[in-house]
Every structure is written in C-alpha cells, then in structure tokens.
Amino acid sequence: MTATGNFDKYKYYMASVQSPEEDMKFVNQAFREARGEKAVANILREDFCGTFANCTAWVKQSDVKVAYGVDLDPEPLAWGNKQHFAPLNSVQKERLKVIQGDVLSPDLPYADAICALNFSYFLFKERLELKRYFTNCVKTLNKNGILVLDCFGGSSCTEPNEEETEYEDEGYSYFWDQDMFDPLNNHALFHIHFQLAGEPKREKVFTYDWRMWSVPELRDLLLECGFTKVNTYWEGTTEDGEGDGEYSITEKGDDCESWVSYLVALK
Ligand SMILES: C[S@@+](CC[C@H](N)C(=O)[O-])C[C@H]1O[C@@H](n2cnc3c(N)ncnc32)[C@H](O)[C@@H]1O
Structure with missing residues (x-):
C-alpha cells in the first residue's frame, strides 16, 4: 500500500469497508456458539491487521481483553499508531501490541481467537501456502481457540x-x-x-x-490442517430480501449475486 499525496486513503477505506465494533461482537458470538454460552475469548490475534482497527475495538470491549496485531507493511501500522493507538487510555494501550511481521512466522503470540478479515488470506493463491497459514493458526491457538475468517462470492464476482x-x-x-x-x-x-x-x-x-477461495475448499483445508470442526455462517435477510447483518450457523446458503459469509474453525 502506498501513500497518495494528502489524500488519507486509510480514513476512506475504514469508513467504507470496515466495521470493527460489529466484527469484534461477531468474534464473541462465534466463540460462544463454538464453546458454550458462558465461554469468553480474551486474547485476540488480528492477522493481516493493516491499521489494526479490530485490535482497538477488542481492547475497548472490557478491561481484560488483550489484542495482538500482525502485518508486514509498516505504512498501515504507522497510520494505526496515530489514529487508533494514540487515542487509547494507558491501560488499553498496555493490552494492545502490534507486530510488524509475517503471519506465517512460527513465533506469533498465542490467542483464544485469531481473525483474518476482509478476505486477507485470499492473498495466498497456492493451496500449500494457505495450508501453511492455517497450520500455523491451529498451532498458535490456545486450547479451545477459534479461527474466524470471512469469505465472499456470488455470480457478480x-x-x-x-x-x-x-x-x-x-x-x-x-x-x-x-x-x-x-x-x-x-x-x-x-x-x-x-x-x-x-x-x-x-x-x-x-x-x-x-x-477467490470457495467455502467448501476452505472447510476441507481447515479440517486437513488439524481443526476439529468448521462452523459456516450465512447472513439473514430483511423483508425486502436485503442482508440484515445478522449471521447464524447453517449448512445451507443461497445462490445470490453477491454474498459474504464467515467460517469459524475450532481447534
Ligand atoms: C486486504 S489488507 C486487509 C487489512 C485489514 N485486515 C482490514 O480488515 O482491512 C491485507 C493486509 O495484509 C498484509 N499482509 C499481506 N501478506 C502478509 C503476511 N504474509 N503477513 C502479514 N501481513 C500480510 C498487507 O500488508 C495488508 O495490510
């Protein structure tokens, strides 16, 4: 990602495509649905974190939540430091750490939940590369940990x-x-x-x-890498047929022009 003069591309990117508070609520929901109504994930790792908006939303959720962000590119990390990290209070800052590094590294912090959102893992075009990534996730998840991925598709793609x-x-x-x-x-x-x-x-x-990875390809690969189960989520619809932003576990999708789903893989 490169800078574009005075135009603040990360500001417009965030406003257009990211919903960190909603996404982090979804991680809580997915953890409960995977591990039981009372289960709570405290340690998050946001892989491909960019400006680490999700980490910031996570540490704001409660005073015991810890977040690690991992990204190779110093530019979005620097933007996140100014715009997301600086405004946090001192105790929130202590619970958020960003690592400029590779999500394939074996030395990443362990977590209760790892998220790779906005389809970032699509960057791994070869099955073997994606297999290395998922295997690293399963290894670096705590017992009972989950990996949360989003996926998109449909005829318009x-x-x-x-x-x-x-x-x-x-x-x-x-x-x-x-x-x-x-x-x-x-x-x-x-x-x-x-x-x-x-x-x-x-x-x-x-x-x-x-x-463009498909849901069945991802599910098969996640199980092959050692995850024990994969929950697939589909969005509900409003009365006029639009997505309502509420996702629930199902084995049945709809053949629509454009869709976003979540996969939650259980260690
Ligand atoms: C599509 S952006 C997504 C940013 C953020 N997750 C979001 O939701 O908007 C992908 C990010 O992945 C990072 N990235 C690509 N390959 C990586 C790797 N192997 N390890 C860590 N970060 C990587 C890029 O630097 C970029 O910031």
Missing part, C-alpha cells in the same frame, strides 16, 4: 463490473471494481477507487490480486 457506493453526507463515493477473473485458477483482480465530491476519481487506491 466472476465477471468484470464496478459498483459505486455513494456516501452523500461524507461527500465521497467508494467504488469496488472487479477487473478480472480466471475460471481455471479462480485468480481475480479487484481495485478500490474513491471520488471526493467535485474532484476527479482517484483510481486504484487499493488493488487486490488474489484467489
């Missing part, structure tokens, strides 16, 4: 298209651009563009060159 989301009150548009999909290996190229009101469009602010 396998053909070039660009979707604009207007944030009128904030004065900008977000564009999710599906540029290329190769059906022989499921490699896909996506871009995020932004346009501030009255300004030219800022093209390719973020680019994702990755592999």
Whole structure:
C-alpha cells in the first residue's frame, strides 16, 4: 500500500469497508456458539491487521481483553499508531501490541481467537501456502481457540463490473471494481477507487490480486490442517430480501449475486 499525496486513503477505506465494533461482537458470538454460552475469548490475534482497527475495538470491549496485531507493511501500522493507538487510555494501550511481521512466522503470540478479515488470506493463491497459514493458526491457538475468517462470492464476482457506493453526507463515493477473473485458477483482480465530491476519481487506491477461495475448499483445508470442526455462517435477510447483518450457523446458503459469509474453525 502506498501513500497518495494528502489524500488519507486509510480514513476512506475504514469508513467504507470496515466495521470493527460489529466484527469484534461477531468474534464473541462465534466463540460462544463454538464453546458454550458462558465461554469468553480474551486474547485476540488480528492477522493481516493493516491499521489494526479490530485490535482497538477488542481492547475497548472490557478491561481484560488483550489484542495482538500482525502485518508486514509498516505504512498501515504507522497510520494505526496515530489514529487508533494514540487515542487509547494507558491501560488499553498496555493490552494492545502490534507486530510488524509475517503471519506465517512460527513465533506469533498465542490467542483464544485469531481473525483474518476482509478476505486477507485470499492473498495466498497456492493451496500449500494457505495450508501453511492455517497450520500455523491451529498451532498458535490456545486450547479451545477459534479461527474466524470471512469469505465472499456470488455470480457478480466472476465477471468484470464496478459498483459505486455513494456516501452523500461524507461527500465521497467508494467504488469496488472487479477487473478480472480466471475460471481455471479462480485468480481475480479487484481495485478500490474513491471520488471526493467535485474532484476527479482517484483510481486504484487499493488493488487486490488474489484467489477467490470457495467455502467448501476452505472447510476441507481447515479440517486437513488439524481443526476439529468448521462452523459456516450465512447472513439473514430483511423483508425486502436485503442482508440484515445478522449471521447464524447453517449448512445451507443461497445462490445470490453477491454474498459474504464467515467460517469459524475450532481447534
Ligand atoms: C486486504 S489488507 C486487509 C487489512 C485489514 N485486515 C482490514 O480488515 O482491512 C491485507 C493486509 O495484509 C498484509 N499482509 C499481506 N501478506 C502478509 C503476511 N504474509 N503477513 C502479514 N501481513 C500480510 C498487507 O500488508 C495488508 O495490510
């Protein structure tokens, strides 16, 4: 990720695609549903953490929650230090540690829950690479630990298209651009563009060159790597057929144009 002049790309990225409080509530829900109504995860590791927004939301949840963020790139980590870490109080700061490093490293901190969100593990295009990653997760989870992944798909992800989301009150548009999909290996190229009101469009602010992994492929691989069970989640719908943001465990999805699901793998 590179800087784009004075334009604060992480600010617009966060406002458009991240919901840290909701995501961390989902980790609590997934832990309870995996381990029992009274079970609580205290130690989180956010892999591919970028600006570590999820770590920040986690340590704010209670005064015993500890978070570790791991990312290779110093640029989003530095942004997170200024925008997310600095405003925390001193006890929250003590419970949050960020590591500039590789999620494949065997020396990462152990956790009750590891999350790899916004599809970051799609960056591993080879099955063997993803296998190394999942094996490292199972090894570095505490007893009863869980790995939380999100996944997306649907027919609109396998053909070039660009979707604009207007944030009128904030004065900008977000564009999710599906540029290329190769059906022989499921490699896909996506871009995020932004346009501030009255300004030219800022093209390719973020680019994702990755592999669209399917839920059954992921489930098989997670079990092969030593996880004992995989819970798959699907979003509920409102009366007019839109996603309602509530996810529940199910074995049955719907063949919609575009969907996001969660997989929760139990150690
Ligand atoms: C798609 S961004 C996601 C950032 C954040 N998880 C989010 O929800 O927005 C992917 C991040 O993964 C990081 N990354 C890629 N490969 C990595 C690796 N092997 N180890 C650690 N971080 C990695 C990149 O530096 C980048 O910040």
